[in-house]
Amino acid sequence: MQAILIIAITFILTEISAWVNHKYLMHGFMWYFHADHHKKDHGSVFERNDLFFLLYAVPSWLLIMTGMMNGYAWYTWVGFGIAAYGLAYFLVHDVIIHQRFKIFSKSTNVYVLALRRAHKMHHKHLSKHNGESFGMLLIHPKYFAEARKLKQGQSKV
Secondary structure, X not given: XXXXXXXXXXXXXXXXXXXXXXXXXXXXXXXXXXXXXHOOOOOOOOOHHHHHHHHHHHXXXXXXXXXXXXXXXXXXXXXXXXXXXHHHHHHHHHHHHOOOOOOOOOOOOHHHXXXXXXXXXXXXXXXXXXXXXXXXXXXXXXXXHHHHHHHOOOOOO
């Protein structure tokens, strides 16, 4: 039970960390690595932006590995929480939002529509300045309102 709680808390804290990193690192001094993610056609299936997974993958792997070597210490579960967030990020950001794989492309789920709208608004800014919607899973309620209108056929997102 303690392991599940640590994984859940870490997952939530990782979403907060991802928001801070996105706003202040990726849209800050590390813009060079993130800029191609804001371009419609960057000529490759991969982006420099994909390197950011290392910010989470390396600590996750080290925590899991050293934790398991020490009898499944509490920080093992922190590593698994970060890894779980990484899996969620891949599924939500790369599969559902950016459609790197063409599944879930015709979803009418309000949460999915809100996620896509929030991310679209983030990507309308082509420079590192004046951005909005830096989170992945936690998004502003205004995007849910827009998604509900879209689902009812009242608006175009």
